[in-house]
Amino acid sequence: MKKVLFLIVAAMMATFSFAQEGRGQQRQRMEFNPEEMAQRQTVQLHSVLQLDSIQYQAILLMNYADAVTMQDSINARRARAEKMRAEGKKPERTRPTEEQMKAMMELQKQREEVRNEQMKQILTPEQYEKYLKHKEEQRKNMRRGGQRVPRGGGQGRMPRQ
Template sequence: MKKLGLLMMIVIFGATLSLAQNRDGQRNFDPEEMAKRQTKELTELLSLDKAQAQKVHELNLESGKKMSKMREEMQGGGDREAMREKMTEMRKKQNAEMKKILSEDQYTKYEKYLEERRARRGGSGGGQR
């Protein structure tokens, strides 16, 4: 009987710990941190110069803030399909702006990077993370 009680306590503790970690992960949508991380990754991948990196950071930050606002609206019971459409449109605009910042060669690499990310995520999503 003691073994069963101990086992139940371990299972409950593990489940609680797991849920706490998931909540922390959900809160990690800080637009500034995401923009820094994305810009750093793209700077290395695409060999961006300082001016390009600054413009990419500004674009990532602006997009991140808009995405964060949409997520907050969704938590309030918003329409998922409408949000998906808005995010898709926002990603299209972001990619159009990115095309203005990058050279043709860099943009080709950027598109390949996005395709690889979509494949890793199972084909869902688009644009920036």
């Protein structure tokens, strides 16, 4: 009986230790790098819009500026959380008020309008139309929770025998 109990405890400890390792690896992967993000976004647009080299460089610079802004925002949030932890407080995870949400949405809308104007200046009219369609498809995918891949390699269910 003691051996069985010992084996169960050992198996549970091994499971938990592997789970912790996985989280650490995920955290490393989730580190935000503005250069990589800008490059990835630009390559994706290049594959959709067939950008020439001048367009590619202009959009890469735009994406990099946006990524740096995002990085600054992330760093500010982390600094606030670290400061609270240093003071012995738990970082707050409260929802924004309705007014704050409206302000954030308005700011996002303004940023998107500026970006669209910049893209209109960089792209040809045909490319710009493709760009708008691509953005709309991405928005739909985000609402659905991203592209979902069925389990089991996408083969569907196996028929019963």
